[in-house]
Amino acid sequence: MMYSMFHFGYSKWSVIPSDERELWLRQFAQEFNWHSDLTETVRKKFNEKAMDSYTKQMNA
Template sequence: MSVAQLVQQPSREHLLYLTPCPKGRRRTWFNRSGNGIIAWINRMMYSNLSKGHPTFTHFPTEDQEMWFRQFAQECTWNPDHTNFIRDAFVHKVVDNFGKQIFEWKQKWLINKVPKSFNNTV
């Protein structure tokens, strides 16, 4: 079953509805705060990575598709907009993944710098 078919399944009205012009209850978009999308992406990064990748676009295609398919279990949208939603999803994941990688690198560098160097700075 494709993701477009998945979002057409019955009993999905309780899910967040993604639309670029969110007006009304339970409607949202990727740039809205407090909608849980960033938290969902972070959970995927911490729990669903088989190995490290420099960016999301370096993920194997099947892993990128799996993330999008799992995301479609959390939200719904007009099935005709699936490719547009996929592009926005990838953009959001790439952005968030890059921020997390930067933070992880900063923490790693802080832990790797010798203490004697830290005392002289």
């Protein structure tokens, strides 16, 4: 997913446009379910994990 969903190569997660980061969240949401009240909490945690994962991939 990391390589196929981005329009460009980005040096770090924080410079990825929010609409592209949102695509990742939507892909994630297709696999998992949660109560709608938790969406902002899930979004925050998802971004934390995605940032960590992206950084590790770029460093590798």
